[in-house]
Amino acid sequence: MTTQQLTEQIHQKKSFLCIGLDVDLNKIPQHLLNTEDPIFEFNKAIIDATHDLAVAYKPNTAFYEAYGIKGWISLEKTIHYINEKHPEIFTIADAKRGDIGNTSSMYAKAFLEDLAFDSVTVAPYMGKDSVEPFLAVKDKFTILLALTSNEGAFDFQTKSVDGKELYKQVIETSKQWKNSENLMYVVGATKAEYFTEIRKIIPTSFLLVPGVGAQGGSLSEVCKYGMSENVGLLINSSRGIIYASQQQDFSEKAREEALKMQQEMEQILK
Amino acid sequence: MTTQQLTEQIHQKKSFLCIGLDVDLNKIPQHLLNTEDPIFEFNKAIIDATHDLAVAYKPNTAFYEAYGIKGWISLEKTIHYINEKHPEIFTIADAKRGDIGNTSSMYAKAFLEDLAFDSVTVAPYMGKDSVEPFLAVKDKFTILLALTSNEGAFDFQTKSVDGKELYKQVIETSKQWKNSENLMYVVGATKAEYFTEIRKIIPTSFLLVPGVGAQGGSLSEVCKYGMSENVGLLINSSRGIIYASQQQDFSEKAREEALKMQQEMEQILK
Numbered sequence: 386m387t388t389q390q391l392t393e394q395i396h397q398k399k400s401f402l403c404i405g406l407d408v409d410l411n412k413i414p415q416h417l418l419n420t421e422d423p424i425f426e427f428n429k430a431i432i433d434a435t436h437d438l439a440v441a442y443k444p445n446t447a448f449y450e451a452y453g454i455k456g457w458i459s460l461e462k463t464i465h466y467i468n469e470k471h472p473e474i475f476t477i478a479d480a481k482r483g484d485i486g487n488t489s490s491m492y493a494k495a496f497l498e499d500l501a502f503d504s505v506t507v508a509p510y511m512g513k514d515s516v517e518p519f520l521a522v523k524d525k526f527t528i529l530l531a532l533t534s535n536e537g538a539f540d541f542q543t544k545s546v547d548g549k550e551l552y553k554q555v556i557e558t559s560k561q562w563k564n565s566e567n568l569m570y571v572v573g574a575t576k577a578e579y580f581t582e583i584r585k586i587i588p589t590s591f592l593l594v595p596g597v598g599a600q601g602g603s604l605s606e607v608c609k610y611g612m613s614e615n616v617g618l619l620i621n622s623s624r625g626i627i628y629a630s631q632q633q634d635f636s637e638k639a640r641e642e643a644l645k646m647q648q649e650m651e652q653i654l655k
Numbered sequence: 656m657t658t659q660q661l662t663e664q665i666h667q668k669k670s671f672l673c674i675g676l677d678v679d680l681n682k683i684p685q686h687l688l689n690t691e692d693p694i695f696e697f698n699k700a701i702i703d704a705t706h707d708l709a710v711a712y713k714p715n716t717a718f719y720e721a722y723g724i725k726g727w728i729s730l731e732k733t734i735h736y737i738n739e740k741h742p743e744i745f746t747i748a749d750a751k752r753g754d755i756g757n758t759s760s761m762y763a764k765a766f767l768e769d770l771a772f773d774s775v776t777v778a779p780y781m782g783k784d785s786v787e788p789f790l791a792v793k794d795k796f797t798i799l800l801a802l803t804s805n806e807g808a809f810d811f812q813t814k815s816v817d818g819k820e821l822y823k824q825v826i827e828t829s830k831q832w833k834n835s836e837n838l839m840y841v842v843g844a845t846k847a848e849y850f851t852e853i854r855k856i857i858p859t860s861f862l863l864v865p866g867v868g869a870q871g872g873s874l875s876e877v878c879k880y881g882m883s884e885n886v887g888l889l890i891n892s893s894r895g896i897i898y899a900s901q902q903q904d905f906s907e908k909a910r911e912e913a914l915k916m917q918q919e920m921e922q923i924l925k
Contacts, residue, residue: 447754447761453769457727484751485805491717499723508778510800512807535755537782540828546814558810
């Protein structure tokens with residue numbers, strides 16, 4: 386997928402919503418637990434109910450690895466289902482990987498080629514040669530952690546490095562890397578006032594924005610400071626949508642929550 | 656396992672060698688490819704041939720995820736085999752994970768509880784609440800990336816943050832975190848001159864040291880500057896040992912290479 390195709394999809398659906406598929410067996414409706422693959426059945430129902438309102442789905446790999454081989458099978462079925470039924474949708478493996486060069490190549494193969502996600506999230510701590518193997522995959526995107534939505538973001542990311550915050554150094558440095566046009570960035574919604582500064586460095590790059598909803602970030606604030614001429618934002622919501630109800634009606638309730646966000650986004654896009 | 660038990664094992668075996676089980680199907684002997692689970696058969700042979708010379712095994716998860724569900728099964732069989740046959744050996748899931756709190760908890764469950772590794776490597780970029788869920792698991796260790804062995808380590812890790820290199824900030828800050836006694840650190844052998852400074856901050860913490868051998872680091876230099884009174888070092892070698900031969904004799908050749916390192920270590924321990 387290209388960013389142009391992504392922007393087209395955004396304008397068609399009047400939405401830049403990304404839904405996080407972070408499935409916890411303790412939180413899904415009881416009746417699904419009797420099925421052969423409860424995680425996949427849950428995801429399938431959520432996808433069927435929301436695919437016209439969302440432009441991206443983002444399974445976080447932790448929630449699948451926590452169930453071992455069964456979880457890995459559910460992840461594989463989920464991505465295959467999205468890619469077959471809704472090939473226009475942008476898919477994100479939220480894996481936060483990163484390792485020395487030859488090892489990062491293995492992760493890039495796993496997520497971008499074999500599982501055929503459109504993108505994967507990557508941690509920047511190990512620098513250039515840990516990220517470039519992901520960037521080398523054609524027509525795929527590497528979403529680099531810049532400024533995350535959690536409290537711990539203030540431990541290192543906002544600390545001053547040679548007179549500039551670490552997250553800004555990460556963004557600026559990464560622009561020099563090979564195939565940097567394949568970069569997107571994670572920037573948390575809980576820090577909306579930072580978007581202005583970030584847009585000075587990367588005016589048009591897509592930003593994946595967690596932290597709206599459950600974590601307290603404001604959609605309108607993020608859009609005010611972070612939206613670019615090609616929209617350039619993917620706003621993620623996980624728990625607020627997928628766990629809107631834990632009853633039989635979970636997928637309808639998830640749709641209602643997704644619709645609320647899509648309608649807010651439609652207003653903003655006007 | 657406790658660090659005391661680890662140190663006892665080191666003195667018994669006269670070795671502080673960690674063997675990296677980074678299995679690439681393109682590099683293992685041809686005759687194994689006809690078996691049902693080539694990756695596990697390879698690991699089993701390496702473990703059988705070297706378990707008296709090594710105190711730790713470290714599978715890097717990338718090499719297993721690259722083979723999808725099959726790879727995950729191989730990883731599970733490998734860790735179960737080590738834990739059953741050689742429960743004294745320290746096991747490291749080299750996963751370099753790290754995410755917001757509730758997500759890191761899922762990773763901690765996956766690696767430290769379900770797969771029952773003794774430890775897992777974690778990236779520090781997302782700060783305190785991304786690491787503490789790992790530290791909370793009793794009698795298990797979190798091996799935090801500090802100064803890695805790759806070229807990209809100079810992109811951010813050695814940059815000055817408020818007058819002190821980032822990797823030092825990471826080490827110092829992490830000492831304040833809850834259950835920080837469960838921390839170990841990754842410090843690359845390629846930067847032996849940094850060990851003196853690191854030992855001033857953490858005199859006795861165990862350091863996992865990649866980069867000896869294939870990446871050019873020197874064992875004697877690392878020990879000179881990095882060894883503590885409880886030894887405090889785990890020296891990792893992956894490719895130099897496991898791919899010593901790609902023929903039928905691969906496990907004997909791996910043993911020969913491991914023996915060379917163990918003998919060097921025995922001299923140093925005297």
